Amino acid sequence: MKGWPAHLAALALTALGLLAATFFIGRVVPIDPVLAAIGERAPPEAYRTMREAFGLDRPVFEQFLRYLWQVLRLDFGDSILTARPVARDLLRVFPATFELATVAMLLGIGFGLPLGVAAAFWHGRWPDALARGVALLGYSVPVFWLGLMGLLVFYAGLGWTGGPGRLAIWLEDDLPRVTGLMTVDAVLAGHWAALASALGHLVLPASVLGLFSAAAIARMTRAALIEQLAQDHVTAARARGIPEWRVVLRHGLRPAAAPLVNTVALSYGHLLEGSVLTEIVFAWPGLGLYLTQALLSADMNAVLGATLLVGVLFIGLNALSDHLVRRLDARSR
Amino acid sequence: MSERIGWAAVGLLVALAVLGPWLGGDPTAQDLGARLLPPSAAHWFGTDHLGRDLFARVVGGAGITLAIVVLVVAVSAPLGLVIGAVAGTMGGAVEAVLMRLTDIALALPRLVLALALVAALGPGIENAVLAIALVAWPSYARVARAEASVLRQADFILALRQMGAGETRIVLVHMLPLLAGSVIVRATLDMAGIVLTAAGLGFLGLGAQPPMPEWGAMVAQGRPYLLDQWWVATLPGAAILIVSLGFNLLGDGLRDRIDLRSRE
Numbered sequence: 203m204k205g206w207p208a209h210l211a212a213l214a215l216t217a218l219g220l221l222a223a224t225f226f227i228g229r230v231v232p233i234d235p236v237l238a239a240i241g242e243r244a245p246p247e248a249y250r251t252m253r254e255a256f257g258l259d260r261p262v263f264e265q266f267l268r269y270l271w272q273v274l275r276l277d278f279g280d281s282i283l284t285a286r287p288v289a290r291d292l293l294r295v296f297p298a299t300f301e302l303a304t305v306a307m308l309l310g311i312g313f314g315l316p317l318g319v320a321a322a323f324w325h326g327r328w329p330d331a332l333a334r335g336v337a338l339l340g341y342s343v344p345v346f347w348l349g350l351m352g353l354l355v356f357y358a359g360l361g362w363t364g365g366p367g368r369l370a371i372w373l374e375d376d377l378p379r380v381t382g383l384m385t386v387d388a389v390l391a392g393h394w395a396a397l398a399s400a401l402g403h404l405v406l407p408a409s410v411l412g413l414f415s416a417a418a419i420a421r422m423t424r425a426a427l428i429e430q431l432a433q434d435h436v437t438a439a440r441a442r443g444i445p446e447w448r449v450v451l452r453h454g455l456r457p458a459a460a461p462l463v464n465t466v467a468l469s470y471g472h473l474l475e476g477s478v479l480t481e482i483v484f485a486w487p488g489l490g491l492y493l494t495q496a497l498l499s500a501d502m503n504a505v506l507g508a509t510l511l512v513g514v515l516f517i518g519l520n521a522l523s524d525h526l527v528r529r530l531d532a533r534s535r
Numbered sequence: 536m537s538e539r540i541g542w543a544a545v546g547l548l549v550a551l552a553v554l555g556p557w558l559g560g561d562p563t564a565q566d567l568g569a570r571l572l573p574p575s576a577a578h579w580f581g582t583d584h585l586g587r588d589l590f591a592r593v594v595g596g597a598g599i600t601l602a603i604v605v606l607v608v609a610v611s612a613p614l615g616l617v618i619g620a621v622a623g624t625m626g627g628a629v630e631a632v633l634m635r636l637t638d639i640a641l642a643l644p645r646l647v648l649a650l651a652l653v654a655a656l657g658p659g660i661e662n663a664v665l666a667i668a669l670v671a672w673p674s675y676a677r678v679a680r681a682e683a684s685v686l687r688q689a690d691f692i693l694a695l696r697q698m699g700a701g702e703t704r705i706v707l708v709h710m711l712p713l714l715a716g717s718v719i720v721r722a723t724l725d726m727a728g729i730v731l732t733a734a735g736l737g738f739l740g741l742g743a744q745p746p747m748p749e750w751g752a753m754v755a756q757g758r759p760y761l762l763d764q765w766w767v768a769t770l771p772g773a774a775i776l777i778v779s780l781g782f783n784l785l786g787d788g789l790r791d792r793i794d795l796r797s798r799e
Contacts, residue, residue: 212638219639223648231655342780344731346738347754347772350761354769358762475646479735483758493647494739497654509644509651516644 205528213521220513224506225269231502278507283499288507291492296511297382298368299481299488303473305408310415310473311466317416318423323450325428333420340417345476349410349483356406364403366485373399407484411476415469422465426458460530467523471516538788544781551597559594562748563587571764581766583756589766592748593774599749600778603664603733608722610668615675616718620710622676623683624692625702630680637676645670646732653741660749663742667732671725678721679714686713720793724786727779734775750775 236252244252253259257268272278278288321333356363364370368384369377373396380387385404388397430436431454439453440446478490485491489508496504551558566586574581580589622633652666686692695705736742737751745752750771757768 215635216639216642219636220643223643224651227648227651227655230652232657338780338783342727342731342776342783344734344738344751344754344772344775344779346735346751347768347775350754350758350768350772354761354765471644475644478647478650479738482739493650497650498740500654502655505651505654509647512644512647517642520642 209521209524213517216517216520217514220510220517221270221273222266224510224513225266227509228269228502228506231500233500233502273510278510279503281496281504281507282501283495283504288504291504292489292507292511294382295487295489295492297488298384298486299474299477299490301383301385302404302407302411302481302486302488303470303477305404306412306473306477307415307466307470309408309412310419310469313412314416314419315423315462318420319427319450319455321420321424322427322431322454330424333424336413337417337421340413343413345410345414346479346483348413349407349480352406352410353483363406364399366483368400368403368486369396370399370403403484407480407486410483411473411480414476415466415473418465418469418472419462422461423455423458426461427454430454430458460527463526463530464523467519467526471519474512474515537784538792541781541784541786541788544777545785548597548601548778548781551594552601553598555594555598559591560588562592562595563746564591571760571767573764574766580770581764583753583767584760589753589770592753593750593771595748596750596753596771596774599660599743599747600730600733600775603660603667604726604729604782606664607668607671607729607733608726610664611671612675612718612722614668615672615677616679616711616714617706618672619676619679619681620683620706620714623680624687624706624710626684626687630684633676634680637673637680640670640673641677643670646735649732649736650739650741653736658741658744660743660747663733663736667729667736671729674725675718675721678717682714682717683710686710716793720786720789723782723789727782727786730775730779730782 235256236249236258240248240252257265260268276289278292280286281288281291284291317329317333317336320329322330324330352363353365357365373393377384377387377391377393377396380390384400385397388394388400427450431450436449436453439449444453474489477486477488478493480486481488481490482494489511493505493508493512495501496508564587566582569578569582569586570584572578572582572586578588578590580593583589583592618633618637622630622637649663649666649670652669653662656662656665692705692709695709700709733742734749734751734754737749737753738755740752740755743749743752745756753771754768754775757764757766757771760767
């Protein structure tokens with residue numbers, strides 16, 4: 203593994219870039235943090251003492267190092283809104299987002315992969331047109347609007363799904379919090395009514411959010427499979443009399459694994475981001491709702507903490523996918 | 536065919552943006568006696584919670600959307616173009632540093648950083664444009680660098696160097712015009728994303744401020760009335776969908792035609 207140190211160094215540099223970005227954003231806030239802490243009528247000595255306590259009299263570079271040290275200790279300061287440490291808030295809200303994004307991802311794979319395979323197999327026929335339509339819609343629809351339309355049709359109109367929130371209100375106090383994932387907690391407690399309610403509330407936001415990854419995965423699968431099916435080894439496999447479905451799955455799809463893993467990892471990162479808007483529409487008490495409430499009240503500690511968390515996960519997924527692709531793709535070795 | 540639909544949707548956006556003031560009427564005129572009226576002959580798209588005509592507001596939103604898209608591209612594309620062109624033309628350490636920066640910027644979550652930046656700068660349409668532009672430049676830099684590093688070896692550039700042309704002159708006069716084509720295709724592909732991001736910021740209340748008829752903000756205003764007066768949130772959202780669909784179709788068509796190698 204010759205490239206290891208280089209890849210790790212690149213990862214560290216990217217993380218440093220993220221920290222520089224959040225540090226920069228934290229400094230362009232037009233609110234004076236010292237005044238915000240001690241009030242406008244405080245005497246000048248108190249102002250000076252507080253400023254020194256915050257380290258704001260030090261050079262910018264030193265302030266950045268101080269910021270790095272704080273982040274490394276997971277100290278993001280206190281949130282103004284909840285009056286609790288941001289790190290603890292993030293730990294509390296993250297499972298909801300994780301559950302939503304993961305189920306959305308699974309739906310995206312379950313729907314996008316077969317669609318992409320069908321589109322490549324019947325290249326130029328109606329499944330291809332369907333895949334193209336779904337992909338186009340996934341890239342073009344405003345996710346918050348699709349969520350509202352989903353609520354209008356499937357919740358208010360047809361009554362097929364649960365409404366906003368993660369659980370029916372009368373069940374909320376019944377379920378002890380173990381993992382923070384409603385479905386898992388319901389199974390652990392053996393509370394089947396809660397499980398049904400949790401799934402009913404999960405299916406709509408997860409489908410809305412999953413459409414984007416279904417679009418990306420269908421597009422990528424189609425392109426990769428069409429490229430593979432035109433190769434000589436596929437013609438050779440067909441000539442040997444191997445059944446067509448085996449040819450497609452084994453000789454077409456398997457070599458296409460590398461770009462697919464990459465697409466899945468990237469779109470998982472985008473789902474974490476996209477959950478911000480989805481969570482607001484569905485009143486889903488996760489990272490996105492927390493971030494938005496913090497944004498609207500200029501609670502910068504919470505904003506920057508949540509941004510860092512999304513950013514770290516995003517970078518981590520990128521790096522993981524690069525690593526998997528390198529292992530899968532023999533050509534790039 | 537689908538590229539034509541794209542042209543039509545984008546053309547409609549431009550036409551509405553230009554003709555809007557004559558076509559739709561005043562998008563901010565309130566009539567509290569005519570609140571939440573359903574679509575009818577008098578109000579084609581119905582009215583909102585302040586009795587404002589929704590057709591006038593959707594038409595009025597076209598200009599805002601177009602302005603945001605144009606401004607974001609006008610800031611981010613030249614920035615990325617220059618960074619990419621300089622990196623590709625100079626090569627060596629300059630290229631290594633600039634492209635490392637670009638890679639870092641590409642690996643960061645764009646939407647969330649834009650959100651945080653707007654929260655820091657304060658809500659408003661100018662800050663929304665600035666925030667979206669500041670996270671959008673890296674893809675242009677990549678495209679421009681890839682082309683410039685091929686062109687660097689071209690005979691006419693070598694000839695220019697031999698004649699003693701300075702690097703600045705080579706980049707500005709000879710490289711930039713040649714890179715513009717692929718950057719324009721990249722920009723068209725990005726425009727749908729810009730429309731969606733701007734609408735998302737508006738929906739969160741961080742973009743255009745009331746009473747501006749911005750589509751994302753209009754969807755948010757219609758949200759409390761969704762179940763009984765569906766048109767208030769639905770129609771502005773449909774406008775966002777049509778415009779971003781148009782930009783996507785147009786971008787795909789242009790890319791296929793110019794055959795820019797870019798994998799999703």
